[in-house]
Amino acid sequence: MNVEQILAGAKDGFLLEPESKGILAQSGISTTACRVANTADEAVKLAEEIGYPVVLKALSPQIVHKSDVGGVHLDLNDASAVRQAYQRIKGATRVIDPEARATVQPMAAKGVEVIAGLTTNPQFGKVLMFGLGGIFTELLKDVSFRLVPIEELDAREMIGSIEGNGVLEGFRGGPAADVDAIVDILLKVSTLAESYPAIAELDLNPIIVYPRGAVVVDARIGVSRGRVETRSAPVRLPK
């Protein structure tokens, strides 16, 4: 399916991971494979095809934050580990969504984790965000923003302006990360957001960056066809 077809079939809200990654792949952004298993047996079969080690992730329209509900199992090395992970996902998601399934994905090699995002701001419109993975973004809020559309120079400045950018240059003897690959992803996300007004939110978290190349390991895309509110929800009263 192409991007139009995926979006045409989607309701407002978050797309599932296979659809989100489908849109990214259509846009020329490299992602890890994401194949749907309806049973534990199917999961094992897919894992054998993909090759170990693999990752199992819960797949349900009710579950946006998969790892928060025990829906992500990493580094599974054989059939019994896959079978067990599938059952644990079913167990963990039973109350939220008894119909929940799982996706089987290759376990990506280690690299530098970064995050790219898109939000729709009531005042500025579509905004791209870039940050490093883990505490850099979540705790230290070390992120940079640019309004869509961006040019290559904007993408480079976005990456260069975060405090922790030294991590990309090879920290403690590690190899330097492929900044050009990140630039490429940011530019493609910008083009995607500009081309499809319905794409209101996007979260590529994490993207693993290698000395050569980068791959999106987890992704979700938020669709909204409603007019963007010019006044968002009331500001929370200070305590």
Add this chain to the structure above:
Amino acid sequence: MLSEADLKQLDAVFSPRSIAVVGATATADKVGFNLVDSPLTSGFQGEIYPIHPKLNELLGLKVYPSLEAVGKPIDLAIIALNQYASVDAVETCGRLGVKGVIAIAGGYKEMGEEGEKLQARLVEAARRYGIKILGPNTLGMINTHVDLCSVFYPLKLARGDVSVLSQSGGVGLSLMHTAADEGLGLSKWIGVGNRGGLEFADLLQYLAYDSHTKVIGVFMEGTEDARSFVEVARRTVKHKPVVVYKVGKSEVAQYSALTHTGTIATPHKLAMDAFRQFGILPVSSLRELVAVCKALSLSDLPKGDNVGIHTHTAGPSIVIVDELAKRGCNIPPLQEATIQKVEDVIGENPPIILKNPMDVAGLGFVAEPFGRVTEAMLEDPAIDILVAVYCLHKNWRWPSQELIRAKQKHGKPIVACYISDIAGVKEDREPLRAAGIPVYITPEEAAYGAAGLVSYAKARQRGV
């Protein structure tokens, strides 16, 4: 986007030949009195028509019982009535062909839903008649080039080429007074208020077009049309710098902004990044806003971001280096030939290390050799702009002539920091200004000024 015709109309509104003050009163503690006193205080030479149903005369001016009774064209009506009566007054202005209106009263969008509806009526009335409306909920407007002060704080400001958009009256006043202390003249000061009619983007477009404006300073709490604002700014910064001080970093500040002018705030970092992307210069204090506008008003731009510092006092130069580095400036080492020239001036084996910042403390404070050190540094190809830092002294004069000569000879910008009180720099400020050298009395402000020049030069080179 405003059309050419809109911009011409705004010219007539901001440089009016005739103004009416609707709701003039004889009581000095009332806004309606001060809006009549204000253009008189500023020396406005156009017609002033105070409107009051019963008064005959006010501050030596003939008072008219109604707008209709004036019987002559009115370019600008300043409405000092309450929020409800203001709506009817705009209607009347419309029927009489008034070009623009300043709606002073509050009680609109910032009050919630009901006020928002009332504001919509006010704006619709103006729109129906093609009136340009500033406000509501604004302090007013000043245009020094026609000697017009129409804010209800009667003032006479020095003329200049820096124009200001302010989302707050109080902060705007603080800016005016700071600018006056800094010897910085203003061109237009516009209180944007609730931005019912004229939005930030419209007013920015007007200032971009205005021939009396060279530098644009903005104090912003928040705006719904942020995207249009940055788009207009992107075009503006190609020929005029736009410096923005945006508040609303903390959650409490964001809530206060909502109740002040009815606008929710955007995450601060996002706004700052967006500003930079579009070539706007963000600043983080009122003093920085004034300091940067002053530098951009007076000085030419450096070719690059390499700053030389010449001083006889180490501490302030460290403060300056800190502030410059935070703002993306470079403090390069000096060339060997430059060090040699400095040694020729101060003698061999001085008890100091010769580097950048160049601290020639050993010299004491003698203007003439200081001038030669300054020249040696400006001659260095590694240096694009010089910050010269000296302290007030009873027996030693400021090296102003030397700085002016050095600037003229080498054609690179100089920012002076004369550590002093205002009185101590007053005499030197004018000749320095005439030579395009901004002088500040604190090291931070000198750094703000120099960094502002560097940032704008970079934004221009980057070609946003």
